[in-house]
Amino acid sequence: MQKLSLKTYPEKILREKLKNINKVTEKERKILKEMLALMQATGGIGLAANQAGVDKRLFVVDLQDGYGPLFVINPKIVKKEGTVETQEGCLSVPGAVIKVKRAERVVVEGLNIEGEPIKIEADGLLAKAFQHEIDHLNGKLIIDYLKLPAKLKIISQLKKNKKNAAKIDINKEL
Numbered sequence: 001m002q003k004l005s006l007k008t009y010p011e012k013i014l015r016e017k018l019k020n021i022n023k024v025t026e027k028e029r030k031i032l033k034e035m036l037a038l039m040q041a042t043g044g045i046g047l048a049a050n051q052a053g054v055d056k057r058l059f060v061v062d063l064q065d066g067y068g069p070l071f072v073i074n075p076k077i078v079k080k081e082g083t084v085e086t087q088e089g090c091l092s093v094p095g096a097v098i099k100v101k102r103a104e105r106v107v108v109e110g111l112n113i114e115g116e117p118i119k120i121e122a123d124g125l126l127a128k129a130f131q132h133e134i135d136h137l138n139g140k141l142i143i144d145y146l147k148l149p150a151k152l153k154i155i156s157q158l159k160k161n162k163k164n165a166a167k168i169d170i171n172k173e174l
């Protein structure tokens with residue numbers, strides 16, 4: 001398998017709604033572990049498959065609170081309670097910090113890395129991370145929570161940054 005790399009806006013896979021997988025195999029386990037390594041290398045606390053260029057409905061979250069990484073396959077929010085609005089950043093939208101309204105508590109069902117059914121009740125940062133990663137799997141980004149003028153402004157900035165980053169890379173190659 002090709003080594004995974006971080007995808008940033010406006011790469012198309014970030015806008016794809018990913019489908020559930022039928023069976024959890026060694027392949028998915030390998031992808032999840034590589035995603036964890038990529039997430040750690042980039043300093044994130046969560047990473048959805050499309051952020052790593054992978055077309056599968058799964059994500060990893062590690063709040064670095066001593067509980068270790070959580071791998072969730074075919075995640076689905078089955079219960080939401082309360083609302084809370086906080087600032088969020090995203091590895092795929094570098095530099096942007098955006099106010100996002102989320103449910104305060106969620107219950108997420110899915111499969112673990114062994115393919116066994118799991119049900120996780122989350123609040124606080126974990127609830128926020130779950131909703132953020134599931135948004136990714138549905139092709140949704142934090143910029144979509146902005147109203148239009150602010151969204152267009154940040155999109156043009158992101159595209160400019162990306163162009164400059166590409167230029168720098170080419171220079172490095174030379």
Ligand code: ZN
Binds near residue numbers: 090091
């Ligand atoms: Zn993100």
